[in-house]
């Protein structure tokens with residue numbers, strides 16, 4: 001199943017200068033970031049039927065990879081959009097949808113951008129990829145590079161969780177652990193990108209990489225029968241996911257395939273809230289010195305030009321921004337697991353914690369349909385196991401335990417007392 005790409009070139013987001021479809025990271029004239037352009041008229045004439053097949057490459061028409069043999073895949077995309085009525089009740093909102101990107105091959109939204117980044121590396125004839133990562137990007141780029149037969153040079157944060165480290169150690173060609181935070185290394189690494197030492201699989205500039213994350217919003221659009229939610233809450237580190245989502249909804253509006261783009265909310269961790277803070281204070285973006293946050297994937301104190309782009313889209317598009325403390329994020333993680341059975345990592349649920357805050361301060365209307373992007377599986381989280389003390393059972397002791405746990409007045413954590421879904425609850 002092959003579909004053509006409708007990509008036409010690159011355009012500077014600052015001075016609008018146009019460039020052909022080549023590996024270029026910024027504008028020659030003003031150093032502005034570049035975004036991809038498409039022949040939306042031709043696409044519009046074809047209609048939504050142009051999307052065929054399954055997974056991320058279903059959306060090849062709105063991605064910049066022309067040749068099918070470059071379209072590397074591990075089965076990413078096509079993640080579930082889950083109705084969450086129990087959690088909606090807890091939060092007091094009418095309708096809550098969770099777009100759960102934790103089901104991607106390496107457990108995060110990053111697989112969407114890794115697929116197009118590594119495909120672009122193949123397309124432009126590179127043999128080596130590299131990324132500076134707090135864990136998730138490294139896992140993902142390493143896996144997709146291996147899949148494409150490319151060499152990967154992965155720089156990872158020393159505090160990345162053990163499951164992420166194990167995953168990278170297994171998939172990367174070269175794994176290098178760095179001291180400090182993302183911001184401490186990214187400037188130096190970006191200079192090596194200039195020297196063309198490797199293909200840029202970082203989040204700061206590569207438009208081809210960012211483009212893969214557009215598929216998340218295209219999926220939401222299809223999964224809601226072409227009537228997207230009123231509000232979409234997106235996680236923001238440097239803003240790649242946020243920008244890609246805004247761009248998708250803008251394309252869909254221009255294509256006339258939706259009437260109105262959703263209100264976009266940018267969600268950050270309070271410990272790395274440069275964008276939310278600038279938005280709230282009405283100031284330019286100022287880099288922050290940051291330490292550890294449980295939302296490891298959001299730990300960027302200096303979101304750079306992408307951060308500025310995010311801030312501009314928030315201001316121009318009438319969006320909202322917020323942040324949540326680590327304790328609130330861990331609370332949201334538990335609530336999502338207990339009420340809906342969705343086990344997400346702290347980075348993944350920062351959006352939900354921020355939604356809780358914005359509802360409490362009445363910045364978001366609970367009568368709307370709200371979609372929260374939950375961008376990471378909980379299975380990559382490291383933590384203390386509550387206990388490993390086991391019990392040896394015989395039939396009698398097992399029976400006693402089961403009966404006492406299920407006794408009507410037992411306070412053990414089971415949910416048999418609440419009505420089954422669909423029968424009055």
Ligand SMILES: *Cc1c(COP(=O)(O)O)cnc(C)c1O
Pocket residue numbers: 108109110136137203235236237238239240241242297298347348375376
């Ligand atoms: C990297 C990451 C994000 C968001 O990062 P952006 O660069 O702003 O797109 C969100 N969730 C997870 C799990 C991540 O790893």
Ligand SMILES: [Zn+2]
Pocket residue numbers: 012013014015016017027028029030031032
């Ligand atoms: Zn320019």
